[in-house]
Amino acid sequence: MPPRSSHQPRAGTYIPYMAFIIFSAIFVFRLDVFVTQTISTARRNQELKYEITTQEPSPPTVIKNENATFYKHVLVTWGEFHTEILNDGELLKLTLDKHSGSGFQSRKQLLFGKIDMQIKLIPGDSAGTVTTYYFSSLGDHHDEIDFEFLGNSTGNPYTLHTNVFSQGKGDREQQFFLWFDPTADFHTYTILWNPKTIIFYVDNIPIREFKNLERIGVPYPKDQAMRVHSSLWNADDWATQHGLVKTNWTLAPFNAWYRNFSMDGCIWSPETRASACTDADFSTRRVLKMELDRRSRARMKRLQKKHMVYDYCKDKWRFPKGPGRECRMN
Template sequence: MAYANISLFSTFVTILLVAISIDSASSAGNFYQNVDVTWGDGRGKIVNNGQLLTLSLDKTSGSGFQSKREYLFGKIDMQLKLVPGNSAGTVTTYYLSSPKVATHDEIDLEFLGNVTGQPYTLHTNIFTQGKGEREQQFRLWFDPTADFHTYSILWNPRSIIISVDGTPIRVFKNMKGVPYPNNQPMRVYGSLWDAQDWATQGGRVKTDWSNAPFIATFKNFNADACVWAKGRSSCRGSTRTAPWMNQQLDATSQRRLRWVQKNYMIYNYCTDYQRFPQGLPKECTVSKF
């Protein structure tokens, strides 16, 4: 009888573990569990049982969302498919930001739309203690409207690394004398909005509202990160020892970064001497790696 009870108990545990495993797999990247649609009056929608999030923009309004949780360091991945066709004047964003105060931190990816057949511009910026002016802009080496691509922000105490489909495009290092975002938790945000005054060719090309509504799609949100709650960061177990916690670029990644910056970077604040007549920012004068 004892053996029978043990057998029944083992079977129950096995079934329970399988159920937990299935539940965990089904919740991975589930937008219902991970984000709140925060504005847009219904233009932002979570669909496909939480697997997709769509943002839309019409002449009245755009839309946006934010993560339910705040994070202090982590690796944040999101797959995006951008507005197709004539997207001039539109901006799709995916970024991290601390509370909106004078000394806020922010890590920006902004996708500036363009006229049909012309490439998007990926605009990046990093704010520390309320100060930005660290823009780098890129063309992408693929059509970001034809399929989903993975955009990643790795943020640890040593570096910020922005990657596209695993290829690093930008690094911002924590170095002495340069402000670095290392003590303010940030949420993940996404939005789609009208920026025709500046987004496309400096605002020369306006939004063609006959193409509205414009729609961008997000999926596979993943935050392997330290969660901030009740005034403290919870880095436990595998998170504390996660590869991203101390990750830097290896030799292969450095070569890929140089390839992107040589062939696809179209603006770099670190080479804009006219903008900084008194001298380039300190982080521009030391090693990128």
């Protein structure tokens, strides 16, 4: 055995290597955040390729059940042959393969309300895929309230991405790792949107709150009616580990499942440019006036502490002049 050298390297010689490792880790995290900012833009570009007219078309000529949830309430917007409605209209499947993804939107528009959907995500290796469920209006100055599920390789968790756009401006991302396997069973995802607040729920547990703070100059989505949208599409150029992990097409088709969709709120009429809700509704209907109470907000804060993995309000790298004014009160 060769003799052990009596010369021991000094601790200072490791400092440049440690600095490089720390810098690299920070850079990778910041790159991940930058990449996620492209989610809404990329998704909208993808879906615009298949955008259909917003005029209400005639319902399908063959309907087994006139009151079936998905036949009654949604329209397929793209990937017609990759969308299937089952169980007499109570179950909807979106499919993604190498040829196309798919998507749908609600027939009706809301100007304030609450939506619920039970979703079961792609199991196993879902790297490169993005499943979405969100409110959105149209145009360059659109409003939008997002749930987006970023797939990952087997054994790694989905990232639940949330964002709020008002008048075309977003950059309000918060991300979570879920405390359950969203592919093993259906789970309920809810967006509450009223003149006072926006609340995101998972299985009836609040995970995020965005208050109406127009009084301090924070834009709030309140003037544009929005439809509910959902889609499944490929984004393997950026979605998983900065695009390093590509979609494994040998596992296709990929399927996301939807059921128990409900809408409760103020239906907007494009013809009359008016809401179905009256002034009295905003003082009497719970969905239009509810907010988090102290107990629910405390529960949300505890959950965020455990499961939130990114908060734009704490990102000094992206916002060196400080976060938005809403961060002090949300």
